[in-house]
Amino acid sequence: MKKNIVFLKETDSTNSFLKRNYRNYDSGTVVVAEKQLSGKGSSGRIFYSDIGGLYVSFLLKPPYTFPVNMLTPLAAVAAFRTLALFGCPSLSVKWVNDIYSFRKKICGILTESVVSQNSFDCVIVGIGINVCTPENNFNPAISDIACSLFKYSDKNAVKRVLCALIDQFFSLYESASVNEIADFYAEHSLLKGKFVTVKSGNSVVSGICKGFNSDCNIIIASQDGEKIISSGSVINFADV
Ligand code: BTN
Numbered sequence: 001m002k003k004n005i006v007f008l009k010e011t012d013s014t015n016s017f018l019k020r021n022y023r024n025y026d027s028g029t030v031v032v033a034e035k036q037l038s039g040k041g042s043s044g045r046i047f048y049s050d051i052g053g054l055y056v057s058f059l060l061k062p063p064y065t066f067p068v069n070m071l072t073p074l075a076a077v078a079a080f081r082t083l084a085l086f087g088c089p090s091l092s093v094k095w096v097n098d099i100y101s102f103r104k105k106i107c108g109i110l111t112e113s114v115v116s117q118n119s120f121d122c123v124i125v126g127i128g129i130n131v132c133t134p135e136n137n138f139n140p141a142i143s144d145i146a147c148s149l150f151k152y153s154d155k156n157a158v159k160r161v162l163c164a165l166i167d168q169f170f171s172l173y174e175s176a177s178v179n180e181i182a183d184f185y186a187e188h189s190l191l192k193g194k195f196v197t198v199k200s201g202n203s204v205v206s207g208i209c210k211g212f213n214s215d216c217n218i219i220i221a222s223q224d225g226e227k228i229i230s231s232g233s234v235i236n237f238a239d240v
Helices: 014-024 068-085 155-175 178-187
Strands: 004-011 029-036 054-060 091-094 098-101 104-116 119-129 195-200 203-212 218-222 225-229 233-238
Touching: 004 014, 014 029, 014 054, 014 104, 014 119, 029 155, 054 155, 068 091, 068 098, 068 104, 068 119, 068 155, 068 178, 119 155, 178 203, 195 218, 203 225
Parallel strands: 004 029
Antiparallel strands: 029 054, 054 119, 091 098, 098 104, 104 119, 195 203, 195 233, 203 218, 218 225
16 A cells, blocks of 8 residues: 655644545545644544644545454554553553553543445544653643653654654554454453443443453453443453
8 A cells, every 4th residue: 555644733633634525635644733723532532632642533445454343452552562662661551542551641532524325434543642742741630540652852753753653553553453453452452350440332331341352342240241342442340
């Protein structure tokens, strides 16, 4: 697949930029912004996106070489491996779309798609990594729960992390098996064995996280039996 990188000084959101403009770009295009003015997180949350972080979206179009429902886990594995290459300590994957270092979030993933006539015109995989946001510079709303790869600002660090992430992402997209992604994802889970509360649509399920199935759906042993949930957000987790 041919790769093409589009650098933007700033935009509202690299995902939104591609949603508006995907018709003008080929599959394999990567859009990077130094700063996002309206960075988007999952469930309508804000993703704080000041200079010092990596904000990047990957555009994929048919034919897809990897199942679309597994692209968020694939991106999580790519981001995890990238952070590991830079020596980031104690990494884990927090279902469904976050990477943690120790007990703090360092990376978030937001996968969006444009659908027409029941097929995906394109899928946009957005990844945000706190590369060198000084930790005392985080927005107060997230300063207790977020962390950064490097302590000090270094313009080249963001580019080096970008190059590594692009390599990891496309090598997995082009040649990983679904099992390899699902196994890695499950093995490096933050939540396995913890008591979790997950909100999915209008329902809330609590119980012990037993692990993940081959589609990276979370398996929860709740009071009402075993529940398998494909999407949602973890509103709480604790050791048992
Ligand atoms: C989350 O934390 O829930 C997901 C965060 C995803 C952030 C990335 S940054 C690049 C892309 N553009 C966005 O607006 N969001 C994603």
